[in-house]
Amino acid sequence: MSAPTAPRTDPWWLHGVVYQVYVRSFADSDGDGVGDLPGITSRLPYLRDLGVDALWVTPFYASPQADHGYDVSDYYAVDPLFGQLADADDLLARAHELGLRVIVDLVPNHTSSQHPWFQAALAAGPGSSERERYLFRAGRVGPDGVEQPPNNWMSRFEGPAWTRVPADPDLPGEWYLHLFDTSQPDLNWHHPDVPAEFERILRFWLDRGVDGIRIDVAHGLFKAAGLPDQRLAPGESADPGESLITQRPSHTPMWNQPEVHEVYRRWHRLLASYDGDRMAIAEAWVRDPQDLADFVRRDELQQAFNFHWLAAPWSAEAFRGVIEQTLAVVPAPTWVLGNHDVVRPVTRYGGGPLGLARWRAALLTMLALPGSAYIHQGEELGLPQVDVPRHLMQDPRANVPGRGGRDGCRVPMPWSGTKPPFGFGPGEGQPWLPQPEEWADLAVEAQTGDETSTLEWVRRVLATRRGLQDRLRDADLQIEGTPSELVLRRGPLTCHLNTGGSPVAPDRIDELLAGGEVLLCSGDEPGGADTATWILRL
CATH class of the missing domain: 3.90.400.10 (Oligo-1,6-glucosidase; Domain 2)
Structure with a gap:
């Protein structure tokens, strides 16, 4: 008689759902209007109940805050605005008690000018x-x-x-x-002190128990030898507002140089020397999925954000193209619809009820795909982009002509109550960025227990996905579709997305439902306009 087979355990990050916490805007413990580490710790049960596997926390290191923490003056210390080192330890300990992993943000391309x-x-x-x-x-x-x-x-x-x-x-x-603000001088990664220092920084935080790192500007550490001019084709603009996805590498001597990969091979070995499936994810704005795949080779990083998915227009055909191109070359894809640097998807997809319907459908489609997914805080509430008055903007990019600021996606979370700060922190009045009065209906407290709310729907989606993981783990993905319909078949699960403005024909839905049952639907009924549906084959 053969011995029983041990349960299979994949690395936690391979299929996980990670929740991005923008530290300034998640929860304020001391009433100064700015989020902090104790605030995050107090809200960890919410993330556990939401159903995510991990949280990624944006930089909380000592910083002059010229770029809200992405200008680091001391990588070994917590900025007093956010707490102290003991608070970081408490956050890690409490998260692990609740079964949550913690990813911290590392900024290796540049330091603060105060470093x-x-x-x-x-x-x-x-x-x-x-x-x-x-x-x-x-x-x-x-x-x-x-x-x-x-x-x-x-x-x-x-x-x-x-x-x-x-x-x-x-x-x-x-x-x-300084490829970013004047207060963020770029490091010279050819100098031996630089890689040696960042390996010390990595060990410092890994020793404290972090489960992973998010690498800011992961494609920017090295610059082309000799720092040559950026070559532009006739009529091509050097406007930095152009998406890096559309810029050809030959035109970008400051991005995606081959030397970065040896750094990440060393970091891979460093991470592997720790227990617990420690991981790293790259923020790498690159031309195409093949460039992205180079960051997640077997001996390099575990993940890289797939910004091509985020950048795709509302189109079944466009989504299908990104999925097929990604899965052809990326072994462990990581899907994302938003973050602290881009317009919130509800607004990006049209705003109002239309934008919310499309975001719910896009999220359900994304979570049907193999790989992991990241959710930006507040997406589970259906938060839209906020039009922050110019005189209240704090992003250093706010006054750049043609760019605007990123404050609109960083407005603090609404937790409870009927007026600002909506339980974001103790006291009264607006937090560091003003919350719209109409967010009362979107607050966590207002949506909790309402089975028709976006929050409760996201909780059901994440719980259903987790329950299906064992059945989906090794299943092949089959993709079908038309310009307005996308069908993903993965083991017993079928995901149907209709990006069209009208419902699909009833016989089409009958065909999809034959021999199965509806598990989840992002809209009122399967096949509706701007609606995604999960169908489980019985």
Whole structure:
């Protein structure tokens, strides 16, 4: 008699659902109007009951907050705005008690200009070893005899990607590279101090118990040798507002250089030296799924966000194209519809009841796909993008012509009550970004227990997905469709998406339902306009 087969256990991240917590905007424990680590810890039971497997927390390290934490001055400390190191330990311990994993955000492309390394570089001057940790260069003389930046690269925020030091234009001085804000100087990853320091940072947080890391600007660590000008085709714009997805790598000497992959091979080995299936996910805006697949090779990172799915228009045909191209090359896809940098999907898909219906359908379709999924906080409530008054915007990109700010997707969560701050924190009045009065009906308290609410529907969806995982794990995916219909068949599950403006024919629904039952529907009835349906074959 053969021994019983041990239950199969895949890595937790392979099929998991991860909830993004934007630390400033999730929960405020002390009443200062800004979210913090104790606030997150207090709301962890909500995430457990929602049905997610893990949370990703945006940067909470010591920072001048010029870019809301993505400008780090000390990677080993918690910013006092968010708590202290003991609060991070408490968050990790409580999350693990509740069966939740924790992913923290790492920012390796740049530091804050207040980081001790950069301050030492400024003090040491040109030619110093301290400046070699960053990308300082001499300027070049333009046709008019005036000194110009070392190359034509543009910042993702505003203006040239170079700032001269000292700031007085009448004095000679080197320029430093910052692909983002002037307060975020890019590191020189060719200098041995840089990779060595980030391995120490990784070990510091892994030793404290984090389960994974999200790598900010994962495709940007290295720049092309010699820092050449960005070459543009005739009529092509260097406008940094253009999506990186559409920019060809040959035109982007600042992005996606091959040297990044050796860094991630080293990090893969470092993660593997810890128990518990530690993982890393790349924020990599790249041209196509093949470029994305390069980040998740067997000896590199475990995941990379599939922004092509996020960027797809509301179209069954477009969704099918992204799915087929992704699954052809990416072994463990990671699907995402929103985050703290993009317009919320309810608004992106049309706003109002139409946008909400489409987002619910897109979420149900996404969760039927093999792989993992990430949900941005507030999506489960159906929160729309907020039109934050310009004088109240705090994003450093808010005043960039043609770009606007990202504040509209970062407005704090509404938890309870009928007026701001809607239980976001103790006290009264608006938090750091103002909440719309009409969010009272979208608050967690208002939706909890209402079986028709978006929140309760998302809870049912996540519970159903989890219950199906054993039956779906090894199932092949078959894809069918028309320009307005997408059909995903995966083991016993069929997902039907109608992106058209009218219901599909009744006989079509009868055909899909033959021999099965409706598990979930994002709208009023299967096959309705802008509706997705899960059907389980009996």
